[in-house]
Amino acid sequence: MEIAILIFVIAVIFITRSIKVVPQQNAWVIERLGKYHGSLAPGLNFLIPFIDRVAYKHSLKEIPLDVPSQVCITRDNTQLQVDGILYFQVTDPMRASYGSSNYIVAVTQLAQTSLRSVIGKLELDKTFEERNIINAQVVAAIDEAALNWGVKVLRYEIKDLTPPKEILHAMQSQITAEREKRALIAASEGRRQEQINIATGEREAFIARSEGAKLAAINNAQGEAAAIMAVAEANAKAIEIVATAIRQPGGEQAVQLKVAERAVDAYSLVAKDAKTTLIVPSNMTEVSALITSAMKMMQANKA
Secondary structure, X not given: OHHHHHHHHHHHHHHHHHEEEEOOOEEEEEEEOOEEEEEEOOEEEEOOOOOEEEEEEEEOOOEEEEEEEEEEEXXXXXXXXXXXXXXXXXXXXXXXXXXXXXXXXXXXXXXXXXXXXXXXXXXXXXXXXXXXXXXXXXXXXXXXXXXXXXXXXXXXXXXXXXXXXXXXXXXXXXXXXXXXXXXXXXXXXXXXXXXHHHHHHHHHHHHHHHHHXXXXXXXXXXXXXXXXXXXXXXXXXXXXXXXXXXXXXXXHXXXXXXXXXXXXXXXXXXXXXOOOOOOOOXXXXXXXXXXXXXXXHHHHHHO
């Protein structure tokens, strides 16, 4: 009975050491008698007990690695505290196992040295403006060396850039001054545009008033001309009617009567004025002579 139990235990040990189930996105490195033999793919795998052994286990997933914060010196001799994160992936399990004693430490150290080298070529202001360029250059520098370690560097991201307090205060003062400058420029542009708008409005109003005055003068002139023409036409019509009436029988006697009435009216108006001294002709025949002279002028005009 004891022998059967011993055989059963040995069989269980053989089975557990010979059957390996590898999870998805993992790779296990197998050594046979201390020498690299191969890598187990995900799924069910069989080994030779006591001859093959699992030496290394690697995850093939993308791994985020926090790169410790460090002090870098820029081109203009300014200290800058830089903190970043590195993303990499194991692509060759064999090189990841034997290319470096610890590829994570190697990648971390290389990321720090590469970052110091890249930032040392830039001025302080450029480090804030060209983060993408810094990230790309760090990835290129690490990826070339990491190929020997079976690692593919996917990207590097700067999490934080912290300058010294004095530099940070100076930068904030510069930003404040720049904003005040932009505010003054905007205010002056607003005043300039306001003055332009006022001048434009006054010019358009003056033009409108002058156009209105011009049209009013034209209308007044046309109205006065029309009135003069109407008066002239009325006078002409009246003269024509008078002339026609004079040609009728008894017309001359009517004119004489009208002239005599006007003369009498004129004498009466002069007599009404208290300040006017009226001298009456001694010979009243002068009035008839005046009427006769007027009639002769009318006859001459008719001729």
